[in-house]
Amino acid sequence: MQPDNHLTQTIDTLIQESYKPAQPGVAVIVVKDGKTVFRKGHGMANLELDVPIEPDMVFRIGSVTKQFTAVAILMLAEQGKLSFDDSISKFLPDYPTHDYLITVKHLLTHTSGIKSYTSMPEWIPLWRKDFTVQELVDFFKHQPMLSAPGKRWAYNNSGYILLGAIIEKVTGQTYGQFVQKNIFEPLEMKQSYYDDPLQVIPRRVAGYDKSPNGFTNAAYISMTQPYAAGALASTVDDLALWDTALYTEKLLKPESLKQAHISYHLLDGSPTAYGFGWMISEYAGHRVIEHSGGIQGFRSHTMRLPDNRVFVAVLSNNGGVSPQKLAFKIAASVIGQPYQEPTLIVLPSNILARYEGVYETNTLNKIIITHEDDHFFYQYGNGPRAEIAPLSPKEFFFTEMSFNRLLFTNDVNGDIISVEIRGRIGMHEAAQKLT
Secondary structure (H helix, E strand, O other), X not given: OOOOHHHHHHHHHHHHHHOOXXXXXXXXXXXXXXXXXXXXXXXXXXXXXXXXXXXXXXXXXXXXXXXXXXXXXXXXXXXXXXXXXXXXXHOOOOOOOOOOOOEHHHHHOOOOOOOXXXXXXXXXXXXXXXXXXXXXXXXXXXXXXXXXXXXXXXXOHHHHHHHHHHHHHHHOOOHHHHHHHHHHOOOOOOOOEEOOOOOOOOOEOOOEEEEOOEEEEOOOOOOOOOHHHHOEEEOHHHHHHHHHHOOOOOXXXXXXXXXXXXXXXXXXXXXXXXXXXXXXXXXXXXXXXXXXXXXXOEEEEEXXXXXXXXXXXXXXXXXXXXOHHHHHHHHHHHOOOOOOOOOOOOOOHHHHOOOOEEEEEOOOOEEEEEEEOOEEEEXXXXXXXXXXXXXXXXXXXXXOOOOOEEEEEEOOOOOEEEEEEXXXXXXXXXXXXXX
16 A cells, blocks of 8 residues: 555644653554554654654553453453353452442443542552452442443443453463463564563663653652552554454454444443443544553554544653543544634633532532633542633633533523533533532
8 A cells, every 4th residue: 555645744733742752752553454544753862862653652551451352351351251240259259249230231331339549639649559369359349339331431440450350260371371372472562561560571662751840750659559450561563453453363263352332322322432441432423443542651542443544643751641532632643533623712701711610520520611712621529620611601612632622501591501411422410510
C-alpha cells in the first residue's frame, strides 16, 4: 500500500498540535486493512538523557491492560474452566459478597458494586509498597458495597484485580506468566511485558508528570498494585499485532470475542457503553471499540473500528496530556470523516450566572460549576478543574475534550435545575442543582 501523503501530513499536524517536540511525547501507529499506514515517534523518551521517542519503544499502557485480562478470561471460558455467570465465591471463597451474587461478568463490566481500591484515600500513601495478590485483595475486600451488582456502572480497578486472582486460581500460573505464555508468545509480541521496575527492559521510556514548575519524573508505584488492571507495558507495534490477531482465531473464536464488544446493560435496561475490557461507542455511524490507560507518568489510548479495519494506538510518556482526543481525531481522519471542532457562542452575563453552583449526581458525587471573568470551569468531586465553553444556552463543551458535552435543563423561569454529562464514551450521568 502506497503511503497517503495527505493523510500522513494530517496526522503529523494533529500530533504536533498535541505534543511539543522538546517535551515527553508519543509513539503512534495507524493500521488500515492490515497495513501500517502511519508509524512515528514524537517528543522525548528521556528528558535527562535528551533521547527522542522512536516508535519501537516500550511504554506502560495502564488500563489498556484490561482488554488483555478480559481476553484471558474469555480464553478460560472457551476451555470450560469458568463461566461468566459463575459467582466469584467459586474461585475466591473468602471474599465477602455481603449476601449478593457477584459474578465474573460483573467484574468484567464494572458493575459488581465493589469499591475501586484506587478511590480509597488510604491507598495513595502505599504506592511504593509491594503487595502479594492476596494482600492487594485484602486491602479492599472489607470496603462497603457501593451498590447491588448489576445496578450501576462505576469504573472499577478492584474488579480487574479480582479477575487476575481468578486467572491465577484457575490456571496455577501467575497473571503475568499466563499472559506471557498464552498471549504475548503466540502472537510474537516480543516487546510486551508485565512491567517490573527492577527488570532491564530494552527501549523502555521514562515517564513524566507535569507540575507548575515543569516536568517531573513520574512518582514511583509498585507494579504489584495495578496488576491485572494496569501493569502491562508494550509498544505500538505489538499492540498492532494484538489488534490483527483479534480478527483471527489465534486466541479466540469470533463468537467469544463478540461478547466483549457488546455494551452490557444494567438491571434497569440502561446500556453501559462498556463490554469486557473495552469501551463501546460510535462515530458518524461507525462502530468504535476503544480504551484509555493512565498510570503515573504514562497515558495511552487504543481504538479499533472493526467495520473499517482501522486500528490506532497512541502511547505517551506525558502524564499531563490525555492522548484520547489525538487518537480519536486520527481515526476520524483515516475513515475520511475528520472531526470538526465546535464553535463557541457568547452568552450575556445575566445568563452565565445561572449555571454556577453545586450539582449532585444520583451516586452522590458533587459537580461544581464556577465562572471567572469570561471563563467557565467544571469540577467533578475532588478532580481537576476543566474549562468549558457554551455551544448554545443549554449546551457546553469541554475545551480540552470538545466531544464531551454538558446539557443543562432549566425550569419555566429559566433557572438551571440540572445538568447531564455526555462523554463521547461511557454512560451519560445526570446531576441535580443544589445551590
